[in-house]
Amino acid sequence: MARFIFVTGGVVSSLGKGLLSASLGALLQARGYKVRIRKFxxxxxxxxxxxxxxxxGEVYVTDDGAETDLDLGHYERFTGVSAHQSDNVTSGRIYRDIIAKERRGDYLGATVQVIPHVTNEIKAFALADTEDLDFVICEIGGTVGDIESLPFVEAIRQLRNDLGRDQTVSVHTTLVPWIKAAGELKTKPTQHSVREIASLGVQPDVLLCRCELPIPASDKAKIAQFxxxxxxxxxxxxDARSIYDVPLQYHREGLDDEVLRAxxxxDAPPPAMAQWDDIMDRLDHPEGEVTIGVVGKYVGLPDAYKSLREALVHGGIANRVKVNINWLDAELFEGADGELAGKLEPCHAILVPGGFGERGSEGKIASVTFARERKVPFFGICLGMQMACIEGARNTAGIAGASTTEFGETSEPVVGLITEWMSKEGLQERAAGGDLGGTMRLGAYEAKLSGxxxxxxxYGTTDISERHRHRYEVNAHYKPALEEGGLVFSGMSPDGRLPEIVERPDHPWFIGVQFHPELKSRPFAPHPLFASFIEAALKQSRLV
Structure with missing residues (x-):
């Protein structure tokens, strides 16, 4: 029977519950246990x-097409275990399902209430498909004391009684702030936070205390006592110098030992941490350095491109080089050629990531032109690939009015709304005026590559599977004209209808992909496209 670890947070948000859950999962996995991590x-x-x-922040997409919290990306990167639709649930989804059951009459006339109906749904989510696991780590989003999280904390309380105290452990993250004027660490916020969650019936077994300075033994004793x-x-x-040092740091502090003790x-075997030591050795002792210019529209918040950032780091790990990321607002490059060159010339490679909407699109297209003409390695992802196709249509295929219907009506829809496609479940259809949520081409789809x-x-193969999240596609009608202009369609859907990859054979490294390869990159298994992209950037750095 699986044992359950419940991770909660108090005092403030952004204390790193997701990294804690991912790191604890990795540590237990390193001891030989089978682990799954879930997010409420x-x-x-x-x-x-x-x-x-x-x-x-970013929306993380699973193989089975779930749009989930970015913490699931941490879980996958740290454990290598692919997440599923069943690994992330929201209050909205729970209430939607309960109301649907109530309308069908499933509750046989009963009054539908938070207890037991909402808490039962939460418990069912936590317990589903756990028979072959050793540990299930359940992270509760938000901060204890928020009104939204109360049903989840109550569900934890009930589960601890249902399963038995020997089958459940509570790990609570708190803040121990350093008050500079007083020259002291303060334990009172942690005491109040534990009192808050204990008043709801959940007594923490382990406390993870975020702080800027080491906690003296006397303060640890005070926290333990109260x-x-x-x-x-x-x-x-x-704070760690890299997120990939966090499992090593937590092991040194005894986190996994304390959870097992609880x-x-x-008699658990010690964790095998050699691969984590190797990752940190590669990060701490690089043999080169490259700068990647990422031209996007959400660059003001790095978490909007969390998986992308980590995939670039993984590419650096694969090549043992340090990757510096220059986040560039695409709007800066609209109608400003001088600024474009000044910002992009120091970059050894250019990446245009995914996104939605027209804002910054012309700046992205200008970046593609710069990379194509200057022979700078270029990587276009999702919307980035679409912008590369529009740039190629305008500048190398002679289609001056090329655009996308995402931005409005156009006489040359090089990119258009996809209304139907084949999936493992059969033909999928979408209406132009339908709901936005959950209606894109989502999840893993296969593609065939030109030999x-x-x-x-x-890739080393002509058959691949990658994760998608988009509702617009490059129009295959324009394939002959674009290929005449030098932009080759080197990857297509198995039925030959949907373009998946484009490249320029006359360019050192110019690739655009409709999917999101960053979602499948891992520190121990960097995605081949990112490893190759960083290798190309390294070669470019030696030419400058």
Whole structure:
């Protein structure tokens, strides 16, 4: 029977519950245990698919097409276990399902209430498909004390009674702030936070204390005494130089040992941490350095491109080089050639990521032109590939009016709304005026690569599967004209209808992909496209 670890947070948000969950999962996995990590999100959106990246960061997409919280990206990168639709649930999804059941009469006339109906749905989500696991880590989003999270904390309380205390452990993250004027670390916020969650019936077994300075033994003793935990269970969590150092740091502090102790497990093998040591050695001792210019529209919030950033780091790990990312607002390049050159010339490679909407599109197209003409390595992802096709249509295929219907009516729809496509479930159809949420081409789809293409040599195969998240596609009607202009369609959907990859054979490294390869990159298994892209940037750096 699986054991359950519930991760909560108090005092303030952004304390790193997602990294804690991912790191703890990696540490238990390194000891030989089979682990799964799940995320409970208290907000009322059904999923984050329609939320602004500035509000919520990136939307992480799973193989089975779920639009989920970005923390699931941490879970996958740290454990290598692919997440599923069942690994992320929101209050909105729970309430939607409950109301649907009530309308059907499933509750047989009962009054539908938070307890037991909402809490039962939460518990069912936590317990589903866990039979073959050793540990299930459940992260509760938000901050204890928020009204939205109360049903989830209550569900935890009930689960701890249902399963037995020897089958569940509570890990609570808190803040131990440094008050500069007083020259002291303050433990009172942690005491109040633990009192808050304990008043709801959940007594933490382990405390992870975020702080700027090491916590003295005397302060740990005070926290332990007032929070009713052993002093060894007060774990210091200092800022790390890299997120990939966090599992090593937490192991040194004894986090995994304390969690196992709380379960009464005394004979667990030590974790095999050699691969984590190797990652940090590569990050700490690079043999080169490259600068990547990322031309996007959400660059004001790095979490909007979280998986992209990590995939670039993974490409650096693969080549043992340091990757510097120059985040560039695409709007800066609209109608300003001088500024464009000044910003992009120091970059050894240019990447145009995905996004939605017209804002900044002309700046992205100008960046593509710069990379094509200057022979600078270029990587276009999703909308970035579409902008590369529009740029090629305008400047190398002679289609001056080339554009996308996403931005309005156009006489030359090089990119258009996709209304139907084939999936494993059969023909999928979407209406132009339909809902935005959950209606895109989502999840893993296969593609066929041309045998003599650059991408086939990078992948080492002609059959690939990658994750998608988009509702517009490059119009295959323009394929002959674009290829005449030098932009080759080197990857297509298996039925030959949907373009998946374009490249320029006369360019050192020019690739655009309709999918999101960053979602499948791992520190121990960097995505081949990112590894090759960083290698091309390294070659470019030696030419400058």
């Amino acid at each position: 999100d208290p907000y009322l959106n059904v999923d984050p698919g329609t939320m602004s990246p500035y509000q919520h 929070c009713n935990v052993p002093q060894s269970a007060v774990i210091t969590a200092l 379960f009464g497990i005394a 003599n293409s650059h991408v086939a040599s990078i």
